[in-house]
Amino acid sequence: MSALSHVALVGLPGSGKSTVATVLARRLGWDCVDIDSDVAGKAGKPPAAIIEQDGEAVFRELELSALEEALQRRRPAVIACGGGLIAQDQARRLLVDSSCVVWLDAPDDVLVQRVGDAGGRPLLLGDPSQQIPALRAARRGSYQAAHLRVPVDASIATVTDQIMHALEDTIRVDVAGRGYHVEIRPGALDDVALHLPSDASRVALIADRAAVEATKRLSESLAQAGREVNLLEVGGGEGLKTWASAGRLLTRLTGAGIRRHDCVIALGGGTVGDLAGFVAATHLRGVAWINVPTTLLAMVDSSIGGKTGVNLARGKNLAGVIWQPRAVVSDPLLLGSQPERSYRSAFAEIVKYSMIRDDGLGSMLDHHLDRLLRREPDVVAEAVRACCEIKAGVVAADERDLGVRAILNYGHTIGHALEAATGFGEAVDHGEAVAVGMRVAGQLSVNELGCPDEDIVWQDAMLHRCGLGTAPFVDAERVIHNIAFDKKTVGESVGWVLLEARGRPRCGQIVPEHMVREALAAVAPS
Numbered sequence: 122m123s124a125l126s127h128v129a130l131v132g133l134p135g136s137g138k139s140t141v142a143t144v145l146a147r148r149l150g151w152d153c154v155d156i157d158s159d160v161a162g163k164a165g166k167p168p169a170a171i172i173e174q175d176g177e178a179v180f181r182e183l184e185l186s187a188l189e190e191a192l193q194r195r196r197p198a199v200i201a202c203g204g205g206l207i208a209q210d211q212a213r214r215l216l217v218d219s220s221c222v223v224w225l226d227a228p229d230d231v232l233v234q235r236v237g238d239a240g241g242r243p244l245l246l247g248d249p250s251q252q253i254p255a256l257r258a259a260r261r262g263s264y265q266a267a268h269l270r271v272p273v274d275a276s277i278a279t280v281t282d283q284i285m286h287a288l289e290d291t292i293r294v295d296v297a298g299r300g301y302h303v304e305i306r307p308g309a310l311d312d313v314a315l316h317l318p319s320d321a322s323r324v325a326l327i328a329d330r331a332a333v334e335a336t337k338r339l340s341e342s343l344a345q346a347g348r349e350v351n352l353l354e355v356g357g358g359e360g361l362k363t364w365a366s367a368g369r370l371l372t373r374l375t376g377a378g379i380r381r382h383d384c385v386i387a388l389g390g391g392t393v394g395d396l397a398g399f400v401a402a403t404h405l406r407g408v409a410w411i412n413v414p415t416t417l418l419a420m421v422d423s424s425i426g427g428k429t430g431v432n433l434a435r436g437k438n439l440a441g442v443i444w445q446p447r448a449v450v451s452d453p454l455l456l457g458s459q460p461e462r463s464y465r466s467a468f469a470e471i472v473k474y475s476m477i478r479d480d481g482l483g484s485m486l487d488h489h490l491d492r493l494l495r496r497e498p499d500v501v502a503e504a505v506r507a508c509c510e511i512k513a514g515v516v517a518a519d520e521r522d523l524g525v526r527a528i529l530n531y532g533h534t535i536g537h538a539l540e541a542a543t544g545f546g547e548a549v550d551h552g553e554a555v556a557v558g559m560r561v562a563g564q565l566s567v568n569e570l571g572c573p574d575e576d577i578v579w580q581d582a583m584l585h586r587c588g589l590g591t592a593p594f595v596d597a598e599r600v601i602h603n604i605a606f607d608k609k610t611v612g613e614s615v616g617w618v619l620l621e622a623r624g625r626p627r628c629g630q631i632v633p634e635h636m637v638r639e640a641l642a643a644v645a646p647s
Contacts, residue, residue: 125291125302126239127220128284131207131264133256134242134249135235135282136225136273142201143603144281146210150286151200156206159187165398172243179258181205185212192219204242208263208282217266217299219292223284225320227274229253261320267384268302268448269402270319272644283423287312290502292510294425294445295517303425303447303513305506307498309452311412311448313339313386314346318409320386323349329389330354332415335455339388359545361392362431363406364436364440377631384409385540386449390463391551395441398429402444412446415503416459418552419465421474426516432476432545436606443521451509453501464496466552468587469532473509473559476580477528479624482507486583487542493586527628531618532559535641538603542596549593556589557645564640565632566620576623583608592645597638 125169130138139155146153153157160183161167184206191200192215200220206212209221216222233250236242245252250389264270283396290306304312309565319326324343328336336352343350353373355361379385385408387397396413401410414424430441434448441494456464475483485504486493488625492500512529518524536551543549563580566572584590641647 125288125293127192127200128198128288129200129202129216129222130225131202131216131222131267132204132225132273133227133232133253133260134204134245134524135232135253136204136227137235137277138201138204138225140277141225141273141280141284141387142199144277145284145492146199146286148281149197149199152194152196153457154191154194155201155203156187156191156195157201157203159191160203161587166461169387169388181209185209188212188215194382199369205260207266208260213263213266215248217268217285218239218295220574221293221302222267222271224264225273226264226270226319227272229257231274251615263581265319266299267319270314271315271541274275276421283312283315283411287315290506291618292506292513294466294513296427296520298447301446303449303451303509305420305451305453305502305509307454307502309450309453310335310455311342311545313411313413314342314348317343317346317368317384318447321409322349322380322573323351323377323379323383325351325353325377325379326385326432327355327370327385327387327389327393329354329393329398329415331355331357332455334458335415335533336388339386343386351379353377355393355396357390357392358547359437359540359551360390361431362396362545364431365402366396367403367431370396371404372402376405379404379408381405381408384411386411387582388413388415389419389522391419392483394419394424395429395438396431398427398433398444398446399441402429403443403475407444409447409603412449414451415455416448417456417464417472417505420453420456420505421467422470422512422639424449424451425509425512427520428522436541436544436603439606450501451505453496453505456496456501463550465588467552468493469552469555469559469584471504471508471588472580472583472587473531473555474511475583476576476620476623476647477626480507480511482511483579483583489553490583490586511616525628527616528618528626531620531626532562534558534607534615534617535561535600536603538600541603541606542599553589553593555583557592558596559584560592560644561637562617562619565617565630565636567641568581568636569630570627572620572622574621579623595641595645595647596610597641597645597647599633600641613641635644
């Protein structure tokens with residue numbers, strides 16, 4: 122994971138890359154790099170002359186070299202790319218892996234009017250009204266790699282505002298193949314259309330039927346962006362995550378005519394995101410999807426990392442696939458109507474992050490918990506961002522969940538087993554189950570690894586302050602039985618995530634069953 126440090130503007134001739142880059146860089150307080158200007162400065166002649174005298178291949182080599190230098194700058198920068206730069210395979214990989222790529226797009230007639238007689242643009246010589254559509258067709262596939270597509274048939278100020286809003290409080294998740302961005306701010310719901318693949322003519326909006334206002338608002342904004350919206354409403358909750366539900370949604374996607382270049386959008390809590398992502402991964406062997414979480418739990422945890430799937434009778438999330446979203450858009454204003462129990466449940470995951478990474482989140486909870494519980498949007502956004510930064514860093518280091526990513530399961534060994542033991546119903550929700558699991562794991566951490574008592578005392582006290590201090594009735598035998606089906610196994614044994622100290626998790630810890638029983642009995646009634 123990394124904070125945004127480079128924004129690259131791409132687009133056809135006349136889209137205003139250099140002008141927008143100058144204004145955007147000034148507003149961000151970043152450097153501004155114009156690739157064409159850098160190439161001209163080093164070559165001693167303008168790009169048009171290089172192409173005419175030395176050939177386009179020579180210009181493309183100089184262009185790529187200038188991009189590499191721009192991306193190596195220590196200071197953040199807005200980069201205005203030449204129109205054809207992203208069409209180079211190596212350049213496209215560099216841009217997508219190292220920056221937020223913004224495609225400035227406008228109708229052909231607007232671009233033709235802007236370039237005039239195409240003076241100084243050798244690739245448009247002749248008739249720009251014919252050359253621009255030809256360039257668009259040739260480069261369309263390359264522009265698909267952009268993270269954002271922003272219409273530029275409005276004023277420079279309007280275009281810059283749109284980009285600024287989409288970049289505000291955004292973090293980057295670095296994964297192999299294509300990094301993506303998590304936008305976290307009040308009002309971010311209005312930016313979802315900017316993240317769509319540019320060729321997506323149809324959108325399947327898989328929405329929790331409880332999110333009535335958000336569904337209406339998002340559907341209208343997608344329609345205004347020229348997309349055909351197919352609304353597929355579902356009921357949230359763990360009961361949604363079944364093979365049958367996945368099959369029904371796949372049938373509906375086929376019936377709606379969702380094609381490979383189209384997009385699925387998940388609007389709802391974690392279960393909606395898990396199922397929608399799984400459906401997106403399997404429809405036509407994979408279509409793009411955007412996660413728009415509407416619950417605090419989904420915002421701080423499940424929306425990031427690409428884990429999708431369904432539950433089986435033996436346990437939670439036992440079938441699924443890792444399919445990273447194209448983007449995640451978290452709008453704290455959507456949390457205003459979330460039921461109190463569900464909202465407070467998310468704090469189990471927030472406290473978990475403060476235990477596995479001691480990087481200031483715990484201090485935020487100490488000082489601002491009351492404001493978080495009151496759902497003040499700016500403070501909620503700060504907490505969501507802190508959790509997402511921790512998770513994004515872990516995911517970047519272990520996307521396929523083969524090593525360090527296991528630390529995210531602190532408290533989940535008992536938590537998942539408890540959910541399975543209660544039938545994935547309403548008796549115990551995910552956060553409540555994880556809170557029990559953290560208290561058990563905390564005791565085991567003290568007993569097995571010598572974790573300081575005060576670290577676990579802080580954890581348990583914070584869970585209590587968050588309204589997660591009372592454990593539900595636990596059928597200990599059923600919980601112990603379900604632990605055996607946990608995904609984090611070492612040989613024939615379950616590997617626990619325990620703490621040497623706050624911020625120092627250790628994975629794969631083998632714990633004798635009698636100690637688990639003792640810790641569970643001390644934490645939860647049975």
